[in-house]
Amino acid sequence: MLIVGTANFGQSYGIKNNKQLDRLEIEKILNYASESNVTHLDSASQYGKSQSIISNFDSHKFNIITKFASEHFLDFQQSIDELNSSIDNLKPHFIDTILLHDAENLFSKNADLIYKNLSELKRQGLIKCIGISVYSPDTLVRILENYDFDIAQVPCSVIDRRIAHKDLLDRIKKNRIEVHARSIFLQGLLLLELTDLPAKFHKSKELFIQFDNWCNDHSISRLEACVQFIKKQDFISKIVVGVDSCENLEEIHRAYKLQLINPLLIPSSISSNDEHLVNPTLWSKK
Secondary structure (H helix, E strand, C coil), X not given: CEEEECHHHCCCECCCCCECCCHHHHHHHHHHHHHCCCCEEEEECCCCCHHHHHHCCCCCCCEEEEEECHHHHCCHHHHHHHHHHHHHHHCCCEEEEEEECCHHHHHCCCHHHHHHHHHHHHHXXXXXXXXXXXXXXXXXXXXXXXXXXXXXXXXXXXXCCCCCCHHHHHHHHHCCCEEEEECCCCCCHHHCCHHHCCHHHHHHHHHHXXXXXXXXXXXXXXXXXXXXXXXXXXXXXXXXXXXXXXXXXXXXXXXXHCCCCCCCXXXXXXXXXXXXXXXXXXXXXX
């Protein structure tokens, strides 16, 4: 199942087309999403004005997966206030899931308090699910040693396969965690023409050349390969995709529905564990 990411509804986002979408294009995207049975949007209060923009679209109702910073869970009343603020900002849409945006704070001295207050929102029936958004498998492993969550949003792509480690997958299965994949295009990096690859990624250029050649040899576009690769991962329940136009969402949706005659076996040599490549939060440090 696809989830539409809304980061660039309220701010510039991504590396391929780093722009904020205008309201007309957002309306087209949400109309198409609804018509295509996309039921969820991925949001966050940190995404500029995206939530108020979404609330203006009331022709269809979406379930919202939103993210809060852990600081909002240091006090339970503050947790409720933040939730109510987002509910007001997103009406008439329904918030069914809250993810911790900075899950690393579950290693801090306030970790138990953060988890207790987040869990209490679910216990009281104010939300359906709680989860975490992480940037690395190591973070997820450490968190699952101490806390139970319903959902884990993780980066995963043709290039970034770190999550697909047997021990971690066994833990995910044991804990009955629903996995949502994000960054399946690595913020658009995997869709760039090789001539447009930013200089800071030239060290990894051979990897992108291999991927490009593999797609050409198998008569499949890079976008189709990215989507189909994630779709075929049994441990992934939902796929969060950011889009820069309605046409882009239509292309992703077609790629998702594509029925391949032969299984898509992209060799593991077309992947990397280099944090400075697969973790966008470190790109500014390259």
